[in-house]
Amino acid sequence: MTQLDASARQNLEPVEDKAELTAYLRSGCKPKDQWRIGTEHEKFGFLRDTLEPLPFSGERSIQAVLDGLSRQFGWGRLEEEGHLVALKKEGASITLEPGGQFELSGAPLSHIHQTCNEVHDHLDQLKTICEPMNVGFIGFGAAPYWTREQMPKVPKPRYEIMRRYMPKRGNLGLDMMHRTATVQVNLDFESEEDMVQKFRTSLALQPIATAMFANSPLTEGKPNGFRSWRAHIWTDTDPDRTGMLHFVFDDDFGFERYTEYMLDVPMYFVWRDGKYLDATGKSFRDFLEGKLDVAPGQKPNIEDWKDHLSTAFPEVRLKTFLEMRGADSGSWGRICALPALWVGLLYDSQSLAEAWDLVKDWTQEEREALRGAAAKDGMAAEVGRIKVQDVALKALEISSAGLKRRAEQDTMGADESGFLAPLFDIARKGESFACQLLRDVEAGADQRTLFERYAF
Template sequence: MTQLDASTRHDLRPIEDKAELAAYLATGCKPKDAWRIGTEHEKFGFLKDSLEPLPFAGERSIQAVLEGLSREFGWQRLEEDGNLVALKKDGASITLEPGGQFELSGAPLKTVQETCSEVTQHLKEVKAVSDPLGVGFIGLGAAPFWTREEMPRVPKGRYTIMRRYMPKVGGLGLDMMHRTATVQVNLDFASEEDMVKKFRTSLALQPIATALFANSPLTEGKPNGFRSWRAHIWTDTDPHRTGMLDFVFEEDFGFERYAEYMLDVPMYFLWRDGVYTDAAGLSFRDFLDGKLEAAPGQRPNIEDWKDHLSTAFPEVRLKTFLEMRGADSGSWGRICALPAFWVGLLYDEESLNGAWDLVKDWTAEERRALRPEAAKNGMAGEVGRIRIKETAAQVLDLSRAGLRRRAAMDAAGTDESGFLAPLADIVRTGESFACQLLRDVEEGADAEALFRAYAF
């Protein structure tokens, strides 16, 4: 979330009843014909001549690229403390992650074709602005060569607070902030019952997505022992706001139960009048009671609740939509494959039922074990009776069938299932893109060769 424009903060009335928290989540319920697809992807900028990370400021910098996009393509500027840190246009936004990862948060669109066209247009615009600067961008799940200290530091108030807090609660939180990149898709639900079924199914299957999209096997130029180092990083970031959320599979799960979970997720900050106040580790429950140490006597409004919802990082996150968060960032085709994968599974009732039947008997222990197993071994991973490659093949078939039943056709009469092609290759070979990267390194490819081969 880009917390910059006060005009977008509408409901500043203090919350009077805890029930309002769950009621806000329930406002996301939409009829099926109003369901949309919101795709987000992050990428790393670099200087083509030196292959160093793109700095935040300067003649060749993150800010220079943002300035160019605003000037050449009509994106509206958003600033914080005099720094250009985001852009917005037509329901989409371009924002910055803490280490300068360049993120497109796409507009809510009806079809995978539309969201992929949006990605294509964005990458064309970024390239048009970046090429004259000698700047490139690459989509990988983690920075393959740069140390944490080499990464830029985006000067946003909430990131400053997080940088102080992260080392207190996990060993890899600063790496998560500065050296990882993801692609995710945000999807709608019709009702509380529909949300629960989609949440449970997609949460159980996130490790399968992690294995399919694994794309971060290198750290500082050397194999790190993982197919998805990004996914491994999340296992040692902050146990209070990450993970597989066992309670989602309990009988009483719904909007109210998720709100209760979020009340126990420690706060990061309080935002008032353009200023971030450090509230890291404090309790939103105390805030509701007017007892927040960082703001005595103040009570939260719904905008504060929206902010707080954005500070939990489970593998699936609930706002007024569901966010699929298990995948490494990647190339153009893999960016487009992720929304196709999840839309085929979750927006078609028959495929959703089939996917739920696959996972409904998995135990909490199996679900928890799949997460690190997918990070470590990718498509070759196994947990007891569950074999990731076999499950991925079954799930991909369900997704493909769901997309075909959706029958969302482009101008050529082609449905959305073609976007699954990169995943079909991975299921067939049992090798994610991480395996190709490792082969390249084993065969002597240096940084220059890898950036030349895989940059956008």
């Protein structure tokens, strides 16, 4: 938290009722010509000579990489309790997950060509800074070799609160924090009706994305029995704030219903007087009534609500936009493929209607079963009449057609549909990248071989 943030918060008016919280969500509605694409991807840093995780501080460290990016490429610095923990520049930011995972939160962009250029520029800057340090970065859904204890611990106060609380709610929460990495895209909506249709469609299809992007079959160097261990981890993290949110498919779902859901998600923390206060397990409803015991007599402001919205981790998350959260991190091409998939499905009205037709008859039990099956079996997953490979191929065809209708072209005249090529290859073969990793290991590839082969 910067000093500017702290000062600004002191001047905010308190929220008086639930309607203001719902109005914040509704404020995300915008006309189609203002829709944008915000892509986020996480990756693991490592020391190329020892293959150990990149430590938080030191001559070759997370701090050193952030400092280098700031000095050489003009990124603005954000510090917390004396530590450099984030960078900002031109609508984009670089932040740190609890285990030191580097996350690029991209600027809101108009099309996937810009997104892919942004990813390329970011990775090129990282390479420039990291090569003299003999440091590398790699994209997997979960750390394939390192133990939880080996991972660096980013010393942010909010993370310390979460570290204490996570083991009380599930067995794998600390692994989620320190040993997983994702790629996601944030997308806009025009109205409440548009939000609802996009939320339902993308939530049902999230396990299909999980299967296509599955890239975490190894834990501490051995097969873990899952194609996406990252996706499995989320099933044993915290049932109060994760999952498929089946109420999204109820007739009365909308902004107000999501507000009610978030009011029932237990709190993690509250920011007051320049520090994070531990509010784990406490009620935002009590906070709204001025009855939060760690901040007696105080009511939340809208920044507190924004903080709270960020502490729920369902497969699709609503803020003033929708976040697609089902995919493992991966290579450069798959980072670009994720926003292409969802933009093609959700930003074209014909595609959105066709994608909904794919999933509208699925039952709650089928949607829930697909989530587990996709994590375990990837593209080979089947739940009754639903075969993941078949649905993936149909979804990709719908997405491709939607991207072609968008007709956003690069300087060579190519539209955005070409970014789906890695996913079409996966869907046609019926094998995610996890299968390739397992074959590499079976053929005798060790950690050094895999890191040299797949690092950015």
